[in-house]
Amino acid sequence: MKIIKHKQVNQKPLVIWGNCCGGIVSKIISCSALFFVIAIPMCGQTEMTAEEIIQTMTETMNPKQSQGTMKMTIVTTSGEERTFEYETFSKDKGDKSLMKYLYPSRVKGQTILMLNDANDIWTFFPKTKRVRKLATHAKKQKLEGSDFSYEDMGASNEFIEEYNSVRLNDEKKEGRACYKLELTRKPESSAGYSRLVVWVDKEYLVPLMIDYYHDDDPELWEKQLILSEIQLIDGIYTPMKVVMYNKLDATHTSMEITDITYEVDLPDDLFTEMGMQK
Amino acid sequence: MKRIYFTALISLVLCICLYAEVDIYGYFEPQYTGIYTDENYYQFQSNKLRVDLKSTIVNNVEFGADVIYLLYFGATNWNILDFLPDQITSPIPLDQRALFQITYGDSFYLDNVYARLANYRFALTVGKQQISLGTGYFSNPTDVFNTKDALDPTYEQPGHNAIRLDAYLADRFGIMLMYTPVEWDWQNSGKLVRLKTGLGHFDISVLGYEFQHTTTDFYTFIQTQQRRRLLGADFVGEILGFGVWGEGCYNFMDDDDDNFFEFLIGTDYTFEGGLYTMFEYHHNSSGESDYPEYDLNDWMQFFTGETKTISQDQVYGLIQYPLTDFIMVGTSAIFSISDQSIALVPMVYYSIFENVELTLMFNLYIGEEGKVFSSSLGNGGLMRAQIYF
Numbered sequence: 001m002k003i004i005k006h007k008q009v010n011q012k013p014l015v016i017w018g019n020c021c022g023g024i025v026s027k028i029i030s031c032s033a034l035f036f037v038i039a040i041p042m043c044g045q046t047e048m049t050a051e052e053i054i055q056t057m058t059e060t061m062n063p064k065q066s067q068g069t070m071k072m073t074i075v076t077t078s079g080e081e082r083t084f085e086y087e088t089f090s091k092d093k094g095d096k097s098l099m100k101y102l103y104p105s106r107v108k109g110q111t112i113l114m115l116n117d118a119n120d121i122w123t124f125f126p127k128t129k130r131v132r133k134l135a136t137h138a139k140k141q142k143l144e145g146s147d148f149s150y151e152d153m154g155a156s157n158e159f160i161e162e163y164n165s166v167r168l169n170d171e172k173k174e175g176r177a178c179y180k181l182e183l184t185r186k187p188e189s190s191a192g193y194s195r196l197v198v199w200v201d202k203e204y205l206v207p208l209m210i211d212y213y214h215d216d217d218p219e220l221w222e223k224q225l226i227l228s229e230i231q232l233i234d235g236i237y238t239p240m241k242v243v244m245y246n247k248l249d250a251t252h253t254s255m256e257i258t259d260i261t262y263e264v265d266l267p268d269d270l271f272t273e274m275g276m277q278k
Numbered sequence: 279m280k281r282i283y284f285t286a287l288i289s290l291v292l293c294i295c296l297y298a299e300v301d302i303y304g305y306f307e308p309q310y311t312g313i314y315t316d317e318n319y320y321q322f323q324s325n326k327l328r329v330d331l332k333s334t335i336v337n338n339v340e341f342g343a344d345v346i347y348l349l350y351f352g353a354t355n356w357n358i359l360d361f362l363p364d365q366i367t368s369p370i371p372l373d374q375r376a377l378f379q380i381t382y383g384d385s386f387y388l389d390n391v392y393a394r395l396a397n398y399r400f401a402l403t404v405g406k407q408q409i410s411l412g413t414g415y416f417s418n419p420t421d422v423f424n425t426k427d428a429l430d431p432t433y434e435q436p437g438h439n440a441i442r443l444d445a446y447l448a449d450r451f452g453i454m455l456m457y458t459p460v461e462w463d464w465q466n467s468g469k470l471v472r473l474k475t476g477l478g479h480f481d482i483s484v485l486g487y488e489f490q491h492t493t494t495d496f497y498t499f500i501q502t503q504q505r506r507r508l509l510g511a512d513f514v515g516e517i518l519g520f521g522v523w524g525e526g527c528y529n530f531m532d533d534d535d536d537n538f539f540e541f542l543i544g545t546d547y548t549f550e551g552g553l554y555t556m557f558e559y560h561h562n563s564s565g566e567s568d569y570p571e572y573d574l575n576d577w578m579q580f581f582t583g584e585t586k587t588i589s590q591d592q593v594y595g596l597i598q599y600p601l602t603d604f605i606m607v608g609t610s611a612i613f614s615i616s617d618q619s620i621a622l623v624p625m626v627y628y629s630i631f632e633n634v635e636l637t638l639m640f641n642l643y644i645g646e647e648g649k650v651f652s653s654s655l656g657n658g659g660l661m662r663a664q665i666y667f
Contacts, residue, residue: 076603082632104632105303105666120479128434129408133481133514135521137548145603145629190519192550215550251603269398274446278398 050167050181054159054198057205062093063236068260069102074146077250084144085258089266096271099153107144111276114150117157121150124276131273140192147223147244147253151192159183159198162191170202173209177202184218194218204237206230221247234262304329304344305666313658315361320656323351324382328389343391350382358581361655363648366574377499378578390437400445406437409456411472411485412542413514413523416594416612417560417586419540420485420510420527423458425583428594428612429623429641450476458489466490480515491531496578504532521546538564540586544594554608556596565590569617569649588650589616604629612651619645619652633666 048056067089074082085103090096097114101107109126121134139151151158159165163183171180183196195213200206208227214220223246227239243254269275307326312319330344358378359367370378392405412418416431424435442456451474458468468489475482491506510527526541544558566572567590579585592615598608606627613620621643628636640659645651 074603082604082629105305106629106633106635106664108303127408128410128432130410133413135516135519135546136479137516137519137521137546140548140550141552141554142600142603145600249603267398269446272398272446272450273452274396274401274444275398277401278396 048179050165053167053179053181053200053205054163054165054183057200057207058157058160059093060205061207063262064091064093065264065266066090066260066262067264067266069258071256071258072144072146072148072253073256074144074253075251082145084146089270091266091268091271096268097153098271098276100276112150113271113273113276114153115271117161118150118153122273122276124273126277129277131276136190147246147249147251148255149192152244158191159196162186162189163196168197171199173199176208178208193222204230206237206239223247233260236262299333301332302329303332303667305664307662307664309660309662311658311660313656315654315656320658321352322354322382325349325351338395338397340394340396341392342394344389345386346389347386349384354382356380356382358578362574362577363652363654365648366572366577370574378496388437392437398446400443403440403442403444406439407442408435409438409440409442410435411512412525413512413544414525414542414558414560415544415556415596416558416610417542418525419542419560419562419586420508420512420525422487422489422506422508425586429610429621430639450481454485460490478515480513482511482513484511486510493584494575494579494582496574504536506531519547538562540564552600554596554598556594558594560587560592560594562587562590565616567591567616569619572617572648572650589614591615592650614645614650617645617649619643619649621651635664635666637662637664 067087069085069087072084072086074084076082083103084101084107086099086101088100089098095115095117097118098111100111101109109124111124111126113122113124114120118139119136121136121138122131123134124131134150140149142149143153163185166182166184168180168182171178178199178201181198181200183198185191185194192215193212194215195218197211197213198207199209201208206227210225211221212223212225214222223244226243226245227241228243229240230237231240232238238257238260240257241254242256243252245252267275270278305328307324307328309324309326311322311324313322314320325348327347328344330342332340332342334340356379357375358380359370359375388406390406390408392403392407394401394403396402409421409423410418411421411423416428417426418424423438426435427433438458440456440458442454444452444454446452454470454472454474456468456470456472458470460466460468468487470485470487470489472483472485485508487508487510489506489508490503492501492503494501507530508527509530510525512523512525514521514523516522522543522545524541524543526539528539529537531537540560540562542558542560544556546554546556548554562585564585565587566576569589572588576585576588580588593613594610595613596608596610598606601607608625608627610623610625611620612623621641623642624640626636626638628638630636638659638661640657642657643651643653643655645653647654
C-alpha cells in the first residue's frame with residue numbers, strides 16, 4: 001500500500017477484500033475516475049432501483065478532476081511479472097482522460113488521450129513523434145499486454161448508456177452489505193461485454209466487484225475485477241488497488257494508485273494533441 | 279551557413295545540458311539479416327546504439343538530441359544491379375557498374391537535435407527533428423520527408439532539418455507552418471502549411487507544400503531539379519465500427535507533363551480476442567502499370583526514395599494476433615496489382631523482458647523476374663533485438 005498525498009480526512013480506511021467492481025473498473029483504470037467514490041452515505045436508500053444505483057454510483061465514481069500516478073503489474077500464467085508506471089489526468093467527470101507512461105524505458109513517454117467517454121482515442125509515440133487516432137474497435141485491444149483493455153480504462157458512462165440493469169438479491173462481500181446488479185448489454189450497443197454482474201457497497205455506493213461475461217457468450221465468465229484498500233482522499237473514497245483477473249487466460253493485472261489528488265485545476269488544453277506531447 | 283547553424287545549435291544544446299538536468303535514455307539494437315538468392319546467401323549484421331538526451335532547463339523550453347552509432351558486419355558491399363533483371367542491367371557498361379554499389383560503413387551521427395519552445399497552445403521546434411505526415415500505415419503519399427520500408431513500415435525515420443510552428447487555435451483546430459531550409463535560399467527551400475480539424479469522430483487535415491524535387495537519370499547520372507507543389511489532404515475516423523483513413527495529394531511540377539497524384543485508403547478492425555486486421559490500397563500515377571515497362575530509372579528511383587513505388591497500384595494487408603501477453607504473431611502481404619507479384623512478411627514480436635523486445639521477420643517474394651516482388655530480389659529474414667535503457 002503506497003502513501004497517498006492530500007489526505008484530508010483521517011477516516012479509518014475501508015478495506016474491501018472480496019470480489020467487486022466489474023464494469024466500473026473499466027473507467028477506473030484509464031482515468032482514475034473510477035477509483036474515486038464520493039463519500040455520500042446512502043443510508044435509507046436500500047429500496048433504490050437498479051437504475052438509480054447505477055446512476056448514483058456512476059455519478060459518485062467520476063470526480064470532476066483528478067491527477068495521479070499508478071503502478072500496473074501484469075502477472076502471466078507462468079508467474080512472470082511486468083511492471084508499468086504511468087501518470088493519469090482526468091477532467092469533466094472522466095469524459096476527458098490522459099495517461100502517460102513513466103516506466104519502463106521501452107514505453108516511456110507514450111501517451112494515450114481519450115475523449116468523449118473513450119469514443120475518441122489518440123496515442124502518441126515519442127520516438128517517432130507520431131500521433132495516431134484509433135477507432136473504437138481498438139478498445140478491445142489489451143493495454144500493453146495487460147488484462148485491461150482500452151475499454152476497461154475508459155467510457156465513464158458506459159454502465160448507463162450501454163447496459164440495461166436489473167437488481168438481484170442483496171449479498172455481502174467481505175462483510176460489507178452490497179447491492180447485486182446484473183447489467184445486460186443493450187441490443188444496439190457495441191460494448192465489449194455481453195453481461196456484467198456488479199456488487200456495490202450499500203453505504204458508500206462503491207463497486208466492490210464486477211464479473212465480466214464474454215462478448216459472444218453471456219454465460220462465459222471472462223474477467224473479474226476486485227477493488228480494495230479504499231481510502232478517503234480529498235473527501236472521495238478511493239480504491240487504492242484494483243485487480244483484474246482474466247478467467248480464460250489465468251492471468252491477472254493489478255493497478256495501484258501511488259499518488260492521487262482531486263484538488264487540481266487541469267487546463268482543457270492538456271487534453272489535446274499538443275497536450276499529449278507536452 | 280547551414281553548417282554554422284547546426285554547429286551553433288549543437289553547441290547550445292550541449293551547453294544547456296551541462297547546466298541542466300539531462301534525461302538520458304535510448305536503446306541498443308543488434309540485428310542479423312540473411313538473404314538467399316538462387317546463387318548466394320548473404321549475411322548482414324549491424325549493431326546500433328541510440329542515445330537520447332533531453333533536458334528542460336526552463337519551463338516550456340526543451341532541448342533534445344539523439345546520437346546514433348552504427349557498426350556493420352558481414353556483406354557490407356552490395357551492388358543493386360545484382361538483383362535486377364538481366365534485360366535492365368545488360369546495357370550498362372562494365373565501367374559504370376561500380377556506380378550502383380552501396381557500401382555500409384560504420385557511422386556516428388546526430389540523428390535529431392532540436393530546441394523546442396512549447397506550451398499547450400503552440401510549439402516552436404527548431405533543428406533536426408522527426409517529421410511525420412499522413413495517416414497511412416505502409417505508405418504516406420503526403421509525406422515527402424520519409425520513405426517507409428513496406429516490409430517494416432513502423433521502423434523509426436531519420437530526423438529532418440526544419441523550423442516548425444504548431445499552433446492550436448481552437449477546439450480540435452490547429453495549424454502547422456514549417457520551413458525546411460536548403461542552403462538558406464528562400465526560393466529553393468521548402469514551405470509547408472497544414473490545417474487540421476476534427477469533425478465528429480474524424481480528424482481531417484489539408485496541406486500544401488512547395489519544395490525542390492530532385493530526379494536522377496540513372497543512365498547518365500544527371501540530376502534535374504524542378505519546383506514541386508504538393509496539395510494534399512488526409513483523414514482518419516470510423517465508419518460502422520471499422521477504422522477508416524486515407525490520404526492523397528496532387529503534385530504540380532514545373533513541367534506539366536510530370537504532374538502526378540497519389541492516394542491511399544485503408545481500414546482496420548479488431549475482433550474479439552484481439553485479432554487485428556488491416557487493409558490498405560495505394561495508387562501512384564507516376565508508377566508503371568505493367569512490369570515490362572519497368573526500366574533502370576524506375577528501380578533506382580524507388581531504391582533511392584525518389585519515388586514511393588515502382589508499380590502503379592498495390593494493396594497491403596496485415597493480420598496480427600496476441601499469442602500471449604508478450605508475444606504477437608502476424609503476417610503482412612504486399613500485392614502489386616500492376617504486375618501480379620506479392621511479398622509475404624510473417625513476423626513475431628516478443629517482449630522478452632520489461633525493456634527487451636525481440637523481432638523475427640521473414641520476407642518471401644513470390645513473383646517472376648522483373649516484377650516488383652521478384653524472387654530474384656532474395657528471400658530471407660531478420661532477427662532484431664531492442665534493449666532499452
